[in-house]
Amino acid sequence: MSIQFNDETFRDDYTFRNSDWAINRFPFPFHEDHYMYSVNMEQHRGGPEGSVFEKRFDVDEHYVAEMRDRAQVLADDPLRCQSLPHMTLAGWDLLELIMVSKSEDYPDLFELHRDDDKWRWVNKPLGIDDSFTFMDETTLPYGPMEYITRQTQGDFAVLDQRDDNLWMDAGMITTQADWSLDFDIGMNFFEWHAPVPKANEMGIFVRALKFLMSVQQGAPARRLNWTMTVNPLLDTSPENYHKWGIQKTQMTPENVGEKQHLRVELQTFFRLPRSNGLVFPIRCYLISLDDLTSIPKWGRRLHRVIRDLPEELATYKGFIDNRPMIIDYLAKVDNGAETSPGIWPDLHLEPDAKA
Amino acid sequence: MSKFQFPKAIFSRPVYTVLERRVGSHHLMVADAEGGGALLDLAKSDSGLMADAHVIYIPKHTGDTYSKPLAAFAPGQFYIGSSYEASVARLRRTLLGAHMGLQVYLAGTEGLMGQVQSEAAQAGISPESIQSEHRGSVARRMQCVHCKGITEDVTVDPFVCGHCGLNLYVRDHYSRRLAAFQGVCVNAEDPGNVPKAKELYT
Numbered sequence: 051m052s053i054q055f056n057d058e059t060f061r062d063d064y065t066f067r068n069s070d071w072a073i074n075r076f077p078f079p080f081h082e083d084h085y086m087y088s089v090n091m092e093q094h095r096g097g098p099e100g101s102v103f104e105k106r107f108d109v110d111e112h113y114v115a116e117m118r119d120r121a122q123v124l125a126d127d128p129l130r131c132q133s134l135p136h137m138t139l140a141g142w143d144l145l146e147l148i149m150v151s152k153s154e155d156y157p158d159l160f161e162l163h164r165d166d167d168k169w170r171w172v173n174k175p176l177g178i179d180d181s182f183t184f185m186d187e188t189t190l191p192y193g194p195m196e197y198i199t200r201q202t203q204g205d206f207a208v209l210d211q212r213d214d215n216l217w218m219d220a221g222m223i224t225t226q227a228d229w230s231l232d233f234d235i236g237m238n239f240f241e242w243h244a245p246v247p248k249a250n251e252m253g254i255f256v257r258a259l260k261f262l263m264s265v266q267q268g269a270p271a272r273r274l275n276w277t278m279t280v281n282p283l284l285d286t287s288p289e290n291y292h293k294w295g296i297q298k299t300q301m302t303p304e305n306v307g308e309k310q311h312l313r314v315e316l317q318t319f320f321r322l323p324r325s326n327g328l329v330f331p332i333r334c335y336l337i338s339l340d341d342l343t344s345i346p347k348w349g350r351r352l353h354r355v356i357r358d359l360p361e362e363l364a365t366y367k368g369f370i371d372n373r374p375m376i377i378d379y380l381a382k383v384d385n386g387a388e389t390s391p392g393i394w395p396d397l398h399l400e401p402d403a404k405a
Numbered sequence: 406m407s408k409f410q411f412p413k414a415i416f417s418r419p420v421y422t423v424l425e426r427r428v429g430s431h432h433l434m435v436a437d438a439e440g441g442g443a444l445l446d447l448a449k450s451d452s453g454l455m456a457d458a459h460v461i462y463i464p465k466h467t468g469d470t471y472s473k474p475l476a477a478f479a480p481g482q483f484y485i486g487s488s489y490e491a492s493v494a495r496l497r498r499t500l501l502g503a504h505m506g507l508q509v510y511l512a513g514t515e516g517l518m519g520q521v522q523s524e525a526a527q528a529g530i531s532p533e534s535i536q537s538e539h540r541g542s543v544a545r546r547m548q549c550v551h552c553k554g555i556t557e558d559v560t561v562d563p564f565v566c567g568h569c570g571l572n573l574y575v576r577d578h579y580s581r582r583l584a585a586f587q588g589v590c591v592n593a594e595d596p597g598n599v600p601k602a603k604e605l606y607t
Binding site for chain 2: 129232234235243244245290291292293296299371
């Protein structure tokens with residue numbers, strides 16, 4: 051196969067690692083030296099070859115291990131995957147979207163054979179070969195949304211569109227930045243975003259909702275979001291916060307580079323054809339500060355962003371107490387040199403770059 | 406004084422109005438404790454309304470302070486519930502038989518109004534036909550995000566989850582489906598240190 055899948059963990063002994071390939075293609079979220087909320091949407095129409103933006107649903111070296119972690123989260127807490135009764139059709143829409151996209155984008159890893167409504171799905175990395183009847187739930191081991199999202203990296207919020215709003219009526223949420231599907235399911239766009247500071251006053255959500263409600267079939271959109279996570283822990287859920295919260299206090303100046311991770315969400319938005327729902331995959335990428343600062347431009351820029359971030363945002367993102375330690379670490383790699391515009395590593399622009 | 410001015414809060418948190426008579430074919434009124442006073446005010450504003458009303462009233466600690474004068478208005482149907490749990494089967498049956506044109510009037514604690522709203526939503530009653538007026542206790546109904554247990558009548562922050570025993574802080578984030586605010590572990594990052602509990606809104 052084209053990708054070597056890592057045997058690694060996102061909990062307990064944390065054997066998660068990024069290869070050089072994964073570091074170089076990391077979706078660094080800052081296109082300039084400071085950060086403030088913005089709607090920052092663009093069309094999701096591919097991207098540079100090898101980048102995380104290239105395929106509709108990016109598959110990387112963490113795929114198999116992430117799916118194992120998801121299965122563990124669901125075994126411990128089945129409420130992380132829920133679908134209100136009217137959302138089953140959207141679940142089939144999502145299953146079709148992912149199967150078609152992955153089999154076209156990664157033909158060496160995934161196969162979809164369709165004969166009318168008799169479908170056969172082959173997932174080689176996970177060793178799955180299932181035949182089923184499209185739109186007949188009884189022929190799958192789980193509901194359609196759960197079935198396909200147990201095989202796809204990233205969280206999935208499936209939104210119903212009605213009454214000029216979007217409603218979080220289904221989801222598979224096991225790698226979340228501290229929000230609860232069980233609590234938020236059934237909420238509209240403004241309700242589930244209510245705890246986010248500042249953005250509402252800035253009119254961000256009104257504009258974002260307008261944009262999202264007009265996303266058309268075949269024209270998906272995307273944006274990046276970010277936070278900071280101590281240890282490469284995928285399941286930073288509020289449900290388990292009483293267990294993982296303590297890890298935030300276990301960072302020291304000696305281990306900060308290894309323990310502190312930048313957590314980036316590649317959020318994409320696809321219109322679903324039959325249900326007119328909207329699926330909102332939230333794909334999480336983690337990178338340790340040690341690995342991130344191996345790209346000099348990213349180290350300098352992250353230092354400036356974190357240093358100058360408004361206190362309210364650092365609090366909301368949950369790293370206000372650790373910020374001084376993070377800044378001390380990053381300051382050492384910031385020589386004050388300029389950073390080039392955009393998110394790419396631009397290694398050729400560094401002074402010691404080999405010609 | 407049983408009317409309370411809630412401070413401005415985040416968008417998911419419910420807001421309340423003053424009940425007013427609306428045109429409708431049927432009128433369902435559900436209230437607890439001091440909420441009975443809001444129904445009385447409504448009845449006084451239009452005494453003809455009560456003859457078409459089905460009143461479900463849970464007096465709690467108020468004895469017959471409100472139930473007696475409410476009865477005097479001779480509602481079309483008048484039920485006194487010993488608790489919300491005891492009344493909920495009747496409520497569901499009533500919502501199941503609801504017709505177009507039903508108006509719903511809720512009054513009292515947030516927990517009561519939230520739960521009836523959630524039942525009404527499940528029964529397909531449009532939110533536009535529901536009014537809510539807060540009266541009485543400012544206690545909150547809280548879901549523990551960790552164990553999912555609901556603790557009723559929370560008046561202090563932080564509080565102890567009635568199910569798993571964790572110390573939880575009280576968020577303004579509110580789920581209409583659960584009719585509950587969210588409680589989150591207050592000392593996860595500092596296990597030995599639980600802040601002193603304060604009355605809500607102080």
